[in-house]
Amino acid sequence: MAHGFLEVYAAEGTQVYSAGVETHGVNPRAIETMKEVGIDISGNTSNNVNEYTDIDFDYIITVCDSARERCPYFPSSAVKFHHSFPDPAGADGTPDEVKAIFANTRNLVDVYCKEFASAYLR
Numbered sequence: 001m002a003h004g005f006l007e008v009y010a011a012e013g014t015q016v017y018s019a020g021v022e023t024h025g026v027n028p029r030a031i032e033t034m035k036e037v038g039i040d041i042s043g044n045t046s047n048n049v050n051e052y053t054d055i056d057f058d059y060i061i062t063v064c065d066s067a068r069e070r071c072p073y074f075p076s077s078a079v080k081f082h083h084s085f086p087d088p089a090g091a092d093g094t095p096d097e098v099k100a101i102f103a104n105t106r107n108l109v110d111v112y113c114k115e116f117a118s119a120y121l122r
Helices: 002-009 028-035 065-070 095-120
Strands: 059-062 079-082
């Protein structure tokens, strides 16, 4: 979700990458949730952070405590930011409750990415 929002809010020419410590594919519920706000992440991929060790990043953002704790040493002079969002992937409940949990996380990520892009990616 953060990748999708950053691509919308960042200045033209900004390259956005996203990766995790595990690859699971892009969650279909995340795709659906982002489509509700007009952002298509269906073409995004699930990449491992080790695929990007040769890229000289300006910023690295971790978005959950698990990733921050488990992320391997990443040799970079990038400025690192961390913001822990609730992970909706493990949400339980009725379909409407799970949909609401995804929407809540999406909305939190939206605000964070808009503020981050305004401060750092203009």
